[in-house]
């Protein structure tokens with residue numbers, strides 16, 4: 426067995442009659458939204474797609490994907506922006522600073538989206554950013570409308586706006602059945618961040 430496991434010798438690949446860029450929304454209050462998007466990034470990499478991930482409200486606390494992506498040695502570019510979750514207990518930064526950071530991230534989204542350099546763009550926690558008014562709904566809708574037809578766009582975060590859901594092709598709601606934090610178990614590296 427190789428270090429990276431075993432794979433079958435013969436691999437059949439499906440090719441759709443028509444390639445289309447999809448809008449995918451992963452929302453809901455359960456655990457698994459960001460990691461679902463990261464899973465699609467890894468899958469996309471295997472198909473040779475070029476991936477850009479822009480994380481909103483995440484620049485303050487280390488997350489394993491920052492280095493995990495480097496270790497994968499694949500075509501994923503990741504930008505962690507912001508200074509943590511706006512409004513969460515213990516976050517010391519004023520709303521205006523969160524808003525300014527999110528607005529810079531929106532500029533980055535347009536830059537990456539229009540660069541022609543990416544086949545999949547992931548906007549992690551963008552739904553929360555809209556809900557918290559760090560990003561205007563109109564700004565997100567403008568991104569959806571301006572999306573290059575062949576580029577996939579994945580939007581994560583709780584409280585996806587109904588108008589965003591309406592425009593999306595695939596929408597999943599991750600519901601909490603249980604979460605360890607309810608038993609006062611601290612977030613665990615590799616699972617929670």
Ligand code: ATP
Nearest residue numbers: 455456457458459460461583599606612616617618
């Ligand atoms: P993941 O990043 O694991 O896919 P997620 O994107 O669905 O989770 P978020 O709402 O972005 O979840 O929360 C980020 C992290 O915080 C998750 O790893 C989750 O386990 C943890 N978490 C979610 N809700 C709570 C909570 N109420 N209290 C503490 N930790 C939570």
Ligand code: MG
Nearest residue numbers: 458459550581
């Ligand atoms: Mg998340």
